[in-house]
Amino acid sequence: MTEYKPIFLNSNINLLAQTEQLITATLKHLKAKETSSEYDERIDNIAQYFNGLVDSLKGINSPDTLLHYAVLDNWDSVTALHLLTGLDPEYSPWAPPHAGKGYKDFIMHDDSSASISRAFNGKYNLTLLDGLSLYEPYQVALELEQYISSDASHKMRLSLALLLANTSGVLQERYSMIKRIWDSGDAKDKNRPSHYVKWALSRNYEVPWLEYAQQHAPNLLPDSLQQTPLxxxxxxxxxxxxxxxxxxxxxxxxxxxxxxxxxxxxxxxxxxxxxxxxxxxxxxxxxxxxxxxxxxxxxxxxx
Incomplete structure (x- = not known):
């Protein structure tokens, strides 16, 4: 049974499939080269990394970062809104004092590494609750250029960059929407986690980790969900x-x-x-x- 639902995947299914095919083709090309054992080990590590990336974007990996926040008695609203969106608040470009930094300069028609780098600010880029940073995969893809020609990896890099940009865009839209709704009320800034979950569901906002929390952190949920038979x-x-x-x-x-x-x-x-x-x-x-x-x-x- 799926415990974690990656909300952002629905609008990226075809792009994810295309990127996965290009990653597979690129890695196959790399593995076909006759090189040293050190090279083979590095390529195996890169292949393992990209397989993990695909699993993450499919929602196969567990949002275990949530457990770090499950031990807290209360969440402030910034923490809560990020977690409800499926994001780690610690690395968000939208959380103070980093609000506004990050993705607004991500222009996809310019595929240069300098342009991509300008789209992020230090470590403050979107990070999912399973620990995946949405900038790191592109950095790993750039490393492939030292092993094969830039033309051979260009399509894969472009598709990957577009996938990560679209994913961040969906997450940003979801975060902006729930923040706008929260800010329209007059609730206090610190509340128990279950308060935020109940509030989000009352606004028809889909929380991606409900089933995961039922299994691993039921204290985050309102009583009505904790009592749901599993x-x-x-x-x-x-x-x-x-x-x-x-x-x-x-x-x-x-x-x-x-x-x-x-x-x-x-x-x-x-x-x-x-x-x-x-x-x-x-x-x-x-x-x-x-x-x-x-x-x-x-x-x-x-x-």
């Missing part, structure tokens, strides 16, 4: 109920928003499609029908 299906079991597993995941993810959901059946279908499960149309319809708690269908007549 289950574990074993996909390798001959008795694995795949549709039931998907149905329970979908119901929990959508029903969290409660009465704010006007058409649960369609929202459940939408959630399932976003997870990219391989289902037939009939299976999707069955699952959505079982999960739908509004048997009357559609929006309430009063609206």
């Amino acid at each position: 289950w574990e299906f074993e996909p390798d079991s001959p008795y694995y109920p795949d549709e039931l597993d998907i149905a329970m995941q979908a119901w929990r993810a959508v029903s969290i928003h409660g009465h704010d959901i006007k058409n649960p059946k369609e929202d459940i279908k939408k959630w399932i499609r976003e997870q990219r499960y391989e289902l037939t149309s009939a299976a999707l319809e069955r699952i959505a029908t079982v999960c739908n708690w509004n048997k009357a269908g559609g929006k309430p007549a009063s609206e």
Whole structure:
């Protein structure tokens, strides 16, 4: 079962697939060269790094940085809004005193290393909760130029830079949106973590690490989510109920928003499609029908 949902992936699926193909091709070209054992070891390390990068952007890696903040009794609003977005507050270019520094100069038509470097400011660049810095992969890609010609690595570097820029853009948009909503209220600046989670869900803001927190840091969640029954299906079991597993995941993810959901059946279908499960149309319809708690269908007549 997926514990972490990378919200930013939905708008980058095709670009991620393209970048992964280019990374694979570049590394294959590098490994085909007859060189020293020291070279082979370095290329193996680079290959391992990029495989980890792809896993991170797919949400396979766990957001373990969250655990560092789970031991705190209270979060200030800047910390909370970053964590709700899926970012490590320590390395954010938007957190004081670094607000405004970083990505605004990231202009993709200029693929020079100087231009890319200007897009970031020291260590203050976006870092995901699994520890991935969105600038570091480009730095590693630049290193490949000492092993192969710049032409051979250019397409991969450009695709990678575009992927990282798009990812940072989605995250920045999400952070800006939730900050704008928070600033419109008059809540105090320090609150318990569960207060922020409950507030975000009440605003239909999707928190990417809810299931991870249920397993590893339930103290971050409001009581209603801590009491949500957890289950574990074993996909390798001959008795694995795949549709039931998907149905329970979908119901929990959508029903969290409660009465704010006007058409649960369609929202459940939408959630399932976003997870990219391989289902037939009939299976999707069955699952959505079982999960739908509004048997009357559609929006309430009063609206």
